[in-house]
Amino acid sequence: MYNMFLVLLVCIFTMLSSLVLTPVYKIVAKKLNILDEPEARRVHTSVMPTMGGIVIYLSFFFSSFVLLPIPDYQILPLFVGATLIVLTGIVDDLFELKPLAKLAGILVAATTIYLIGDVSLETMTIPYFGTLSFGSWQMPFTILWIAGLTNAINLIDGLDGLASGVSMIALTTMGIIGFFFLTIAEVSVSVMIFVLVAAIAGFWPYNFQPASVFLGDTGALFLGFMIGVFSLQGLKNATLISLILPIIILGIPVTDTLFAMIRRRLNRQSISTADKNHIHHRLMSIGLSHRQTVLAIYCVSAIFSVIALLYNFSTLIGSVLLTLFVLLGVELFVEIIGLVGEDRRPMLDKLKAFGRRLNSQ
Secondary structure (H helix, E strand, C coil): CCCHHHHHHHHHHHHHHHHHHHHHHHHHHHHCCCEECCCCCCCCCCCEECCCHHHHHHHHHHHHHHHCCCCHHHHHHHHHHHHHHHHHHHHHHHHCCCHHHHHHHHHHHHHHHHHHCCCCCCEEEECCCEEEECHHHHHHHHHHHHHHHHHHHHHCCCCCCHHHHHHHHHHHHHHHHHHHCCCCCCHHHHHHHHHHHHHHHHHHHHHCCCCCCCCHHHHHHHHHHHHHHHHHCCCCEEEHHHHHHHHHHCHHHHHHHHHHHHHHHHCCCCCCCCCCCCHHHHHHHCCCCHHHHHHHHHHHHHHHHHHHHHHCCCCHHHHHHHHHHHHHHHHHHHHHHCCCCCCCCHHHHHHHHHHHHHHHC
16 A cells, blocks of 8 residues: 555655756757757747657656656556657657658557556456457457557647646546546556656646647657556456546547548548647637637546546446437537538537527427
């Protein structure tokens, strides 16, 4: 059992170390020319130090290795997998990898943590249906899960403080649920989650709009990878609800990724094609400022987190109703901001047609 006072002190130290290291890193990044140049697809208009996620990585693992009694069988595989994903991000930030090369790096890291870490899904219990065994599918399912969440966080890293803030909200919710509700999750997983939140919190003031340093793909991939791994750690034998929770918690990045794939498919484009139609782009297109957009997405992320917490108190019927509410709310949100396309709003079109019929009677 962990001494919670020690955990609190470690979290404070981790936040302060990240807070102090970030301005030091900014100086180093400028000297080494680790800079992000403005381009048509980017929102920023000035040269900015990037790859700042390395500070979060260093602060987190220093505290985890040196200050906390985390078992080697948990922290070592996590360190190896995270290092591989950080190296992928560093190469991408410095040389701009092609999408397939970046995906290969993500898959290698996910495969590594599956093979050497305690991260996999073996069974899932579904109410009234019994237990489903993943069997030979557990490896591809686990790898795709981690890779999918890693890519989801990377996709939303388009505005100052967006990926770091959403990650803090999501991780905090995961830590609370793991500590208080999911008995199959080990306490050390929640402890590591809170330490990671502290590391992000120290970096966040420099990353929030107007940012003075970017996460870079180094940071966005690292945060997405850690979220993907933490969401599965200790869940070898999951329930349907415990598997749904991470998807609800990560409602914004999951929605953005899913509808980006749908949008590109409908437009006959490659799934890896970059565009300016992500959630943050669409919110800015309807008149929100840079900061207002980030804060609005924080609020929506917080709503998803509250819903995820409610699942832990709900009956089966309550969980079904919550899920239907979430799906309906997501569809309305997507259509209002035109995430798939301004001419693709089937639910709103039907509601408008229904309203016109009522007015004509």
